[in-house]
Amino acid sequence: xxxxxxxTRADKxxxxxxxxxxxxxxxxxxxxxxxxxxxxxxxxxxxxxxAYPLINSFWYALNQIQITPMGRDFTFYGIKNFxxxxxxxxxxxxxxxxxxxxxxxxxxxxxxxxxxxxxxxxMKIKGKGxxxxxxxxxxxxxxxxxxxxxxxxxxxxxxAIDMTAxxxxxxxxxxxxxxxxxxxxxxxxxxxxxxxxxxILIFLxxxxxxxxxxxxxxxxxGGSGWECFWKITLPNLKSMILLNVVYTVVFTSNNDQNPxxxxxxxxxxxxxxxRGYGYASAMAWLYTxxxxxxxxxxxxxxxxxKDAYEKQVKRAKKAxxxxxxxxxxxxxxxxxxxxxxxxxxxxxxITSRTTSRExx
Amino acid sequence: xxxKDKEGFLKQFLVYALLICIGFIYVYPLLHMISTSFMxxxxxxxxxxxWLPSSLNFxxxxxxxxxxxxxxxxxxxxxxxxxxxxxxxxxxxxxxxGLARFNFRGKSICMGIIILTFVLPSQVTMIPTYVLYxxxxxxxxxxxxxxxxxxxxxINAPIFILIFWQFFRQxxxxxxxxxxxxGAGYFESxxxxxxxxxxxAFITVGLFSFVWYWNEAYxxxxxxxxxxxxxxxxxxxxxxxxxxxxxxxxxxxxxxxxGGVATLNESINMAGTMLSIIPLLLLYFxxxxxxxxxxxxxxxxxx
Numbered sequence: 052x053x054x055x056x057x058x059t060r061a062d063k064x065x066x067x068x069x070x071x072x073x074x075x076x077x078x079x080x081x082x083x084x085x086x087x088x089x090x091x092x093x094x095x096x097x098x099x100x101x102a103y104p105l106i107n108s109f110w111y112a113l114n115q116i117q118i119t120p121m122g123r124d125f126t127f128y129g130i131k132n133f134x135x136x137x138x139x140x141x142x143x144x145x146x147x148x149x150x151x152x153x154x155x156x157x158x159x160x161x162x163x164x165x166x167x168x169x170x171x172x173x174m175k176i177k178g179k180g181x182x183x184x185x186x187x188x189x190x191x192x193x194x195x196x197x198x199x200x201x202x203x204x205x206x207x208x209x210x211a212i213d214m215t216a217x218x219x220x221x222x223x224x225x226x227x228x229x230x231x232x233x234x235x236x237x238x239x240x241x242x243x244x245x246x247x248x249x250x251i252l253i254f255l256x257x258x259x260x261x262x263x264x265x266x267x268x269x270x271x272x273g274g275s276g277w278e279c280f281w282k283i284t285l286p287n288l289k290s291m292i293l294l295n296v297v298y299t300v301v302f303t304s305n306n307d308q309n310p311x312x313x314x315x316x317x318x319x320x321x322x323x324x325x326r327g328y329g330y331a332s333a334m335a336w337l338y339t340x341x342x343x344x345x346x347x348x349x350x351x352x353x354x355x356x357k358d359a360y361e362k363q364v365k366r367a368k369k370a371x372x373x374x375x376x377x378x379x380x381x382x383x384x385x386x387x388x389x390x391x392x393x394x395x396x397x398x399x400x401i402t403s404r405t406t407s408r409e410x411x
Numbered sequence: 412x413x414x415k416d417k418e419g420f421l422k423q424f425l426v427y428a429l430l431i432c433i434g435f436i437y438v439y440p441l442l443h444m445i446s447t448s449f450m451x452x453x454x455x456x457x458x459x460x461x462w463l464p465s466s467l468n469f470x471x472x473x474x475x476x477x478x479x480x481x482x483x484x485x486x487x488x489x490x491x492x493x494x495x496x497x498x499x500x501x502x503x504x505x506x507x508x509g510l511a512r513f514n515f516r517g518k519s520i521c522m523g524i525i526i527l528t529f530v531l532p533s534q535v536t537m538i539p540t541y542v543l544y545x546x547x548x549x550x551x552x553x554x555x556x557x558x559x560x561x562x563x564x565x566i567n568a569p570i571f572i573l574i575f576w577q578f579f580r581q582x583x584x585x586x587x588x589x590x591x592x593x594g595a596g597y598f599e600s601x602x603x604x605x606x607x608x609x610x611x612a613f614i615t616v617g618l619f620s621f622v623w624y625w626n627e628a629y630x631x632x633x634x635x636x637x638x639x640x641x642x643x644x645x646x647x648x649x650x651x652x653x654x655x656x657x658x659x660x661x662x663x664x665x666x667x668x669x670g671g672v673a674t675l676n677e678s679i680n681m682a683g684t685m686l687s688i689i690p691l692l693l694l695y696f697x698x699x700x701x702x703x704x705x706x707x708x709x710x711x712x713x714x
Binding site: 079082083084085086087088089090092093095096097099100101103104105107108111123168171172174176180182183184185186187188189190191192193194195196197199200201203240241244245252297301304305307312315316319320328331332335336338339342343346 | 423426427429430433434436437438439440441444502505506508509510512513514515516518521524528529530531532533534535536537538539540542543559561562563564568572597601622625626627628629633638648649651652654680681683684687688691692694695699700702703
């Protein structure tokens with residue numbers, strides 16, 4: 052059985068290989084050509100607004116650029132811009148560490164919060180539409196200046212809850228490096244929650260796609276709601292979680308409330324010696340690398356995680372094997388002891404039948 | 412927990428209580444903004460008044476509106492958000508259709524680049540693009556926004572391409588084949604089959620593109636408004652960003668002509684903020700169903 056399966060798989064692979072070498076038909080070729088025609092705007096866009104600026108920006112990053120009345124004056128700098136930013140800039144590293152800690156802390160909070168809200172909205176409740184409208188509202192009105200105004204007004208935190216007691220406890224328990232971002236997070240709780248509108252909707256549509264009969268089957272087998280959540284809901288939402296995490300990281304990184312972005316802009320238009328377009332480009336490159344690494348880290352963390360179902364299956368298989376081994380062991384022992392008893396009886400040492408075979 | 416069974420009374424009660432509490436936290440800044448924007452100076456100073464102002468005071472709105480140049484800014488905001496949105500709709504739908512319908516060499520590379528552009532912070536391409544625009548003389552004109560959106564590289568264009576891609580993939584291929592048998596060419600089947608059946612995707616992309624362009628302060632400031640404010644283009648959001656300086660200018664000119672203008676206070680600030688989001692709020696309450704259901708319908712969540 053196993054072998055035939057393998058054979059067919061190998062066959063399929065060979066077939067695919069052969070198909071690759073086959074010439075594609077006329078129709079397919081024409082299809083492909085039309086596909087390129089549809090993609091033309093995008094190709095132009097990538098060349099003009101992605102490849103060209105990227106290459107240029109890299110070139111700028113290696114230069115010191117001064118704006119003179121005659122035009123832009125390039126001086127080749129090598130990697131001096133980068134070393135300057137990393138070693139001498141007073142703000143960049145500080146802001147970067149702040150950004151990293153706050154992102155790593157807030158992304159799980161946003162995603163978990165969105166999941167909880169989505170699960171509550173997925174229950175049988177009245178006014179579902181109303182709540183959806185409320186939770187999606189921030190997506191519409193969030194923009195840099197508006198958040199700035201609200202923060203300046205102090206509307207970003209909940210004045211009804213006294214935050215000072217909380218922050219004091221946090222700073223007394225945790226080292227200051229962790230305590231500060233965490234208490235910042237609590238102080239800006241509303242703003243953090245405001246970022247989760249799209250995520251809630253994504254989770255909600257994911258939840259609605261889970262097959263209801265799975266829950267019914269689990270219930271028949273005696274699964275509690277808690278178990279259903281860990282073993283059905285969460286594994287089914289795995290791709291949604293990844294999507295949401297990536298979305299959240301990208302959104303918080305490209306948001307113009309982010310201090311690093313302000314830093315890049317201010318050094319772009321700064322007339323100070325050593326600053327300017329080249330310096331800002333180098334900073335933007337460093338920032339980009341950090342953001343991509345962060346997205347990659349989160350993606351890796353979520354993708355390699357085996358889901359609960361697979362783990363369960365593996366454990367069950369192991370248990371079955373162990374059981375079989377044990378049974379064999381017991382059988383062997385039984386046979387041995389039975390033989391021994393037979394032998395002893397034949398020698399006439401035992402006369403009673405207390406340890407005879409029937410007892411097993 | 413995720414199921415749709417009938418829950419016990421206590422659990423139901425708990426869920427409602429939580430939802431209402433969190434919902435309140437969500438709209439709290441908005442409520443705060445509305446109530447503060449109507450307060451007069453006495454209400455602001457009176458610590459016993461927290462939520463309800465003693466009287467509805469519209470003078471804050473009047474002053475904020477005239478300092479922001481409300482009607483001109485509103486019109487320009489609509490143009491700045493609307494025109495690139497239309498370009499986005501056209502270009503992203505074409506590209507999304509190309510990705511969804513046709514198989515060609517290098518398609519997966521294209522998808523990879525689209526996802527990469529989504530992750531890439533716009534700051535890394537910003538400086539050379541700025542230089543490019545200033546060389547071409549496009550800086551401080553609307554072209555700086557139109558041009559990238561025509562070639563599917565506008566703000567958040569990767570998301571829009573992916574929405575169209577997802578949506579056009581769901582249209583059964585049989586429809587296209589039937590059209591082909593009836594003698595329709597590739598482009599005819601695009602605008603006679605894909606576009607009419609892709610209406611939800613168009614609505615979603617249109618709404619989101621409009622909202623995102625409307626709320627974009629950073630790039631608008633850089634490319635269209637001008638860093639030194641040297642262009643006639645402005646939007647409500649940018650007016651809000653420079654609210655304090657705008658207001659003091661207004662105060663000087665209006666004060667010189669003899670009108671009594673209050674000094675800038677929280678209420679006027681909040682009135683200005685309200686003014687810049689009221690158009691979006693109106694749009695949202697009219698079209699909320701489309702907004703909220705859009706993610707469901709377009710299948711952005713990916714299968």
